[in-house]
Amino acid sequence: MTRLTSFLRYISRHAPTMARPAATLRTGAQMPLLGLGTGPGSVGSWQTSTEPIYEAVKxxxxxxxxxxxxxxxxxxxxxxxxxxxxxxxxAVERKDMFITSKLWNTRHHPDDVLPACQRSLTDLGLDYLDLYLMHFPVAWTRGDVYYPKDDNGRAILCTPDVPFMDTWKAMENLVDAGLVKAIGVSNFNISQMEEVLTNGRIKPAVNQVESHPYLVCSKLLKCAAENDVVITAYSPLGRPGEAGLHGVTPFKDPKVISIAEKHNKTPAQVCLRWQVQRGVVIVPKSVTPARILENSQIFDFELSAEEMETISGLNKDARIVKFGMCDDHPQWPFNGAF
Structure with a gap:
């Protein structure tokens, strides 16, 4: 018997039935507040093998x-x-799963949006996506190189530029075709999100951004709530696997540790619980079975108003993901308010 099989048997015997609170999208769909993230940070900056992801999803x-x-x-x-x-x-029916994917920066040209979505559906073996996000507001040069860079390490941008509203209109067609149930954005600041809300035929259902106790995004969260946009937090624990690179590890903060001890929970669980109590969807990343289980055990306790305020007060605007290779582009989002 493998260690993984043993662990899964342990879960089936000992893990309580996990409550699955959800955020209601403007479409009426229920988006579980807890998801599994599978991107960079799961097994390093960029995974060299996808086998751990395959096992983690199972x-x-x-x-x-x-x-x-x-x-x-x-x-x-x-x-x-x-x-x-x-x-x-x-183990599960398709209707009970919520699957999110994203349109990459090199696919912003309207002619590339449908093929990109179809490619993701084919690779995922699905007929539709529950949510499809524009990954970033800046268009990079078209092609299959995910990070096209010049000799100076700068991103090679799409020429002529493709405004993100042109890309958004092509994404709206995916909803019309039944390929995606909802569309949204990612890494969009407040003014960019408001531009899509104002000018889009279909309004964004979600904005996925980096957020953790050291990057609270309170202004964005308030604006989103006022406009029926759900916020999803990626890197909700910082990126502990890359701590030496950026030093953003809020779950090691003494105040978080103190709150965790009071609730007999881990500091990571407290950071995640803080987000869901704010109504924020979280997609923590892990390929470790015990950690995947631990991250799910956040619905059996509640932080007090004072504890919520204490954690929110840790904000340092400490952003990890900056897409600095195109920070001179007028639509680079991180000059704007979050």
Missing amino acids: VAIDTGYRHIDTAESYADEKAVGKALQEKIGS
């Missing part, structure tokens, strides 16, 4: 996760799809 579904977050640029959609096909129809 473990997550067996643990009770019903929300999987992926993207073409993660180069893991075939592995995610393989796991989904093994579980859908046996």
Whole structure:
């Protein structure tokens, strides 16, 4: 018996039925507040093998996760799809799963949007996506190189430039075609999100951004709530696997540790619980079965108003993901308010 099989048997015997609170999208769909992230940070900055992702998705579904977050640029959609096909129809029904993918920066030209979505669907083995996000507001040069760079390490931008509203209109057609149930954005600041809300025929359902106790995004969260946009937090624990690079590890903060001890929970669980109590969807990344289970055990306790305020007060605007290779572009989002 493998260690993974033993662990899954342990889960089936000992793990309680996991409550799955959800955020209601403007479409009426229910988006589970907890999802499994599968992108960079899962097994390093960029995974060299997708086998851990394949196993992690299976473990997550067996643990009770019903929300999987992926993207073409993660180069893991075939592995995610393989796991989904093994579980859908046996352990879970497709209608009970919520699958998110994302349109990469090199696919912003309107002619590239439909093929990109179809490629993701094929790799995932699905007929439709529950949510499809524009991964970033800046268009990079068209092609299959995910990070096209010049000799100075700068991103090679799409020429002529493609405004993100042109890309959005092409994404709206995916909804009309029934390929995606909802569309949204990612890494969009407040003014950019408002531009899509104002000018889009279909309004964005979600904005996925980096957020953790050191990057609270309170202004964005308020604006989103006022406009019926759900916020999803990626890197909700910082990126502990890359701590030496950026030093953003909020779950090691003494105040978080103190709150965790009071609730007999881990500091990571407290960071995740803080987000869901704010109504934020979280997609923590892990390929470790015990950690995947631990991250799910956040619905059996509640932080007090004072504890919520304490954690929110840790904000340092400490952003990890900056897309600095195109920070001179007028639509680079991180000059604007979050």
